[in-house]
Amino acid sequence: MFYVYLIASISVPSQKYIGMTDDLPNRLKQHNAGYSFHTAKYKPWKLVNYFAFSNRHAAAEFEQYLKTGSGQAFANKHFWK
Numbered sequence: 001m002f003y004v005y006l007i008a009s010i011s012v013p014s015q016k017y018i019g020m021t022d023d024l025p026n027r028l029k030q031h032n033a034g035y036s037f038h039t040a041k042y043k044p045w046k047l048v049n050y051f052a053f054s055n056r057h058a059a060a061e062f063e064q065y066l067k068t069g070s071g072q073a074f075a076n077k078h079f080w081k
Contacts, residue, residue, distance in 0.1 A: 002059035004066065005050040006079055007031060009042035016080065017045070020063040024050060049079045 003024045009015035017039050021027035028047055034040040053059035065071040 002053045002056045003027075003050050004053070004059050004063045006048045006066075006075065007039075007045040008048050008080070009039075010044045010046055012042045015042040016048075018063060018066050018075070020059050022056075 002020060002022050004018065004020050005024060005027070007017050007019070007028065009017075017031070019027065024047075028045065030036060031039045031045045032043050034043055039045060051059075051062065053062065066075050
């Protein structure tokens with residue numbers, strides 16, 4: 001499975017991150033350990049939502065959509081609660 005995930009910073013609640021992985025528990029541990037340049041300064045992180053796909057291409061397309069303007073508006077309305 002491939003996962004598109006949404007995480008929010010616990011220390012700086014306004015900071016959000018959207019990513020994709022095939023190992024969600026390990027990826028969250030990596031974010032919280034500071035392995036990701038983009039998320040290290042806002043750790044710790046909590047998982048807000050995730051979506052599972054059996055196809056890597058579909059997951060990547062959904063991740064890219066969530067990073068567009070309309071995708072961000074959709075995610076803000078439905079997923080970041």
